[in-house]
Amino acid sequence: YGLLSPDGHSFSRADFNIGGPIQNNWFYNIGGFYRYDQSGRYPGYAMNNGGQVKGNIMKKYSNGSLKIFLKYLNDKNGYVQFIPTNSYDKPLPAPGFDIYSSVLMPALDYESQDFMYGGTMNFNPKNLVHSTYRSAGFNWEHQLGNHWTFNNAARYAKNNILYNTPGNVTTMSTTDLTSYFLLSGMEGLGIGMYSYKNAKTGEELMQVASALGQGGLPTYTAVSNKLPGQDLFQNGVFMTTFGAYHNDVKEFIDQFSFQKTTENMSFAMGGYFGHTDVERYSGVDGVAISTIENRPQYLTLDFTGGTLAGTTGVHKVTNSDGIAQAIGDNGASLIFNATQRLMALFFGHTWNINPNLTFDWGIRYENMKVKGHNERVYMKTGVQGGLDGDPKTFYDNNTVDRITSVNFDKTLNSFSFSGALNYKFNENLALYGRYSQGKKAPDLDVYFAANREELIGLLNPQQRTTRQVELGLKARTNELNLFVTPFYSVLSGVPSGQFFQAEGGGFYVPETLYGKYSTVGVEIEADWKLHRNFNVRGIATVQRSKIINLEQWVANNPGLADDTKVSYSGNETDNNARIIMNITPTYTTGKFYSFITWSHLGKRQANVVNTFTLPSFSQFDLGAGYDISKKIKLSLNINNLFNKYAVMSWVRPGGILETLAGNNSFTKEQYDQAVKNNTPYSTVSNPPRSYYLTATYKF
Helix, strand or coil, X not given: CEECCCCCCEEEEEXXXXXXXXXXXXXXXXXXXXXXXXXXXXXXXXXXXXEEEEEEEEEEECCEEEEEEEEEEEEEECCCCCEEEECCCCCEECCCCCCCCXXXXXXXXXXXXXXXXXXXXXXXXXXXXXXXXXXXXXXXXXXXXCCEEXXXXXXXXXXXXXXXXXXXXXXXXXXXXXXXHHHHCHHHCEEEEEEEEECCCCCEEEEEEEEECHHHCEEEEEEEECCCCCCCCCCEEEEEEEEEEEEEEEEEEEEEEEEEECCCEEEEEXXXXXXXXXXEEECCCCEEEECCCCCCCEEEEEEEEEECCCCEEEEECCCCCCEECCCCCCCCCEEEEXXXXXXXXXXXXXXXXXXXXXXXXXXXXEEEEEEEEEEEEEECCCXXXXXXXXXXXXXXCCCEEEEEEEEEEEEEEEEEEEEEEEEEEECCEEEEEEEEEEEECCCCXXXXXXXXXXXXXXXXXXXXXXXXXXXXXXXXXXXXXXXXXXXXXXXXXXXXXCCEECCXXXXXXXXXXXXXXXEEEEEEEXXXXXXXXXXXXXXXXXXXXXEEECEEEECCCCCCCCCEEEECCCCECECCCCEEEEEEEEEEECCEEEEEEEEEECCEECCCCCCCEECCEEEEEEEEEEECCCCEEEEXXXXXXXXXXXXXXXXXXXXXXXXXXXXHHCCHHHHHHHHHHCCCEEEEECCXXXXXXXXXXXX
C-alpha cells in the first residue's frame, strides 16, 4: 500500500506466487499481481489499473526437463503530461501548479467519425493505454551425452493495445489567427464574436472579437476574460490533441542452441526465428480546449458572425463537451500493416587458456525482412458540412477527399561480434578488455512514418550500430569489492523523427535522418563493508558524449518543398548526463535493516542545438524493514524524501506548431528572449514524495 499525495491518493498492489511439486517429477508454479494506482498527480481517475497471471508446469526426466508456460495480462497504464514551468536555471512549477499537479483531461466519452472504415470510434482519457497480452510457450533442455546439451525455447504471443490517451498539451492563443485556422480552416475564419464557456456549467469565461484586418484576414481582440491561468499565458487556453489507435501484434519466436563443454573450453551455437504481424489503426480526430489550471476544465467555443465561406449566424467550433476538430489534412486516420521476419545464427566460444587467462568471443548474423503497406486518409479543406451536413458545426466538418496506400519491402542484413580477454592475477584481482560491435534493425515506426506518396521513395531504414571498447578492473579485499570500467563507444544509425505543418493545414513527417554519436566515460561500482552491521554500496558513471554527425530538417513555409537541413555535428549530445551517481548506506542488525539512497543526475544539454542545460539534481529515498517471523516480513519506503522537483524532460515554449517542431527548434536567440520575458515552458519531473508499506507472507 502506498500514500502518494497529501490529498490521500493511494497505490495498492497485491502479488501472489504458489509453486511446488505435483508428483512423478512434475512441478508447477502460478503467480500474478493486481495493481490500482491513483498516482501522486491524480487526474480524476486511476493512472495504473490492472494485473496479470502467469503459470507453468515442468517435467524433469533423467536427461533434461520440459517447461510449458502461459501468461495473461490485462492492464491500463497512463503517463503524466508536461506542466507549465518557470525558470531555466532553477525550474519550478508555475504559479497555480505544483509537483502534484496534472494537466490530463477529465474523463469524457467522445465519439469520433471513423473515416477509414465508417461508423464511429470511441475515446475516453480514463481508458489510458489498455494492453491485453496473451502468450504460451515452452522451454526444453536435453542432455545429449558426451557433454553436449540441446536447448529450445519457443513462444506464441498476441498483444492488443488500445491507446486512449491525450497527446501533447500545448497553449493556444485566443487572439491569434493560427489558432482559429487550425480549428476551422481558412473558409471558417470570419468577422464577429467568439465565446468561450465552461462546458460543465455554461458560464461564459471569455469573449474575443474578430474584425477585418490587413490583407482581408481577421484580427482578434479580447473583449472580456475571466479565464484562469492568464498570468502565465495572457489570452491563452490549453489545447490537447486526442491520440488513439489500435495496435494488434501476433508474434511467434523460436530459439535453439547446442552447447558443448570440454576440459578448458565451451561452445554454443544455434539459431533464432521470429515472425511478427502488426496492424495499427489510428483514427480519432479530436482536439480539446480547456482552462490553464491544475485539473483543467473543458471549454466550449462558439462563433457568431459571418465566415469567409459565406455562412452567417451561430457556428459551433466545438461540440457541447468542448471537443473540436483539426481541420484539413491532419493525419488523424492512418492504417499501418507490416510483417516482420527475423532469422539469425550465432556462435560463441570460451577458452580457458590457462588458470589465469580466459578468452571469449561470439558472432551473430541476422537477416531482417519487413514488408507492408500504409494507408492514409486525406481530408478536404474548406467548410464541407461533415457527417451531419451542417457547415456551421465546425467540430463535425471533415470529410474524406481520398485514401492513398503506399507499399514498402526492405531487407537488412547485419553481422555483430564481441571478444574479450580476462586475466586473473589472483583471487582478489582481475583485469579484462572487450571490443564489441552490435547492430540492431530500426523500429517499425521508421516504416510507418513514411505514409505519404511523396515520401515513400525516401524510405531508407538504417541499422543502429554500437561499437564499444571497454577495460575492466575487478578488485576485492575482505571489506571492499570494486569494479572500474572505462569505456569508449560510438553509436550510429540513430533515427531522428520530426513533425511539420503541411500546405493547406495538417501535418507531415519529413524524411528520417540518422545521427552518429560518441561517448567516453568510466563506470565505478563499489560495495564497502565498514562494520559488520554497516556497509555502503555505490555506483557512478562519469561520461561525456559528442555528436559526430547529425543533420535535421528546418521547416520554412508549410509543406516540404522548401525544407532545408542544418548540421549539429560537434555539439554535445542532448539529454545525456555527465554524471550519474547512486550511493546507498545500509545498516542491519538482527531482523532489522534500514537504508538511505542518494541519487544524483548531472546536468544535461537540453537539445542538440546546446541552447541551454537542464540542471543537475539529487534525490533521497529512505527504507527500512523488519522480519517479524520466518513467514512475515514488513518494509517501509519513502521515495523522494524531500519532495524535490527535478526536471526529467521538457517541452519548448510556444503553441502547437512550435511544440510539434520539437525541442531542437528552440534556438539560443529564442532562449535568451524567453529568459528575458520569463516565458513559461513545460516540464515533467520525478514523482512526488510517496510512502509505501509492504507486507510479505511466505507459506
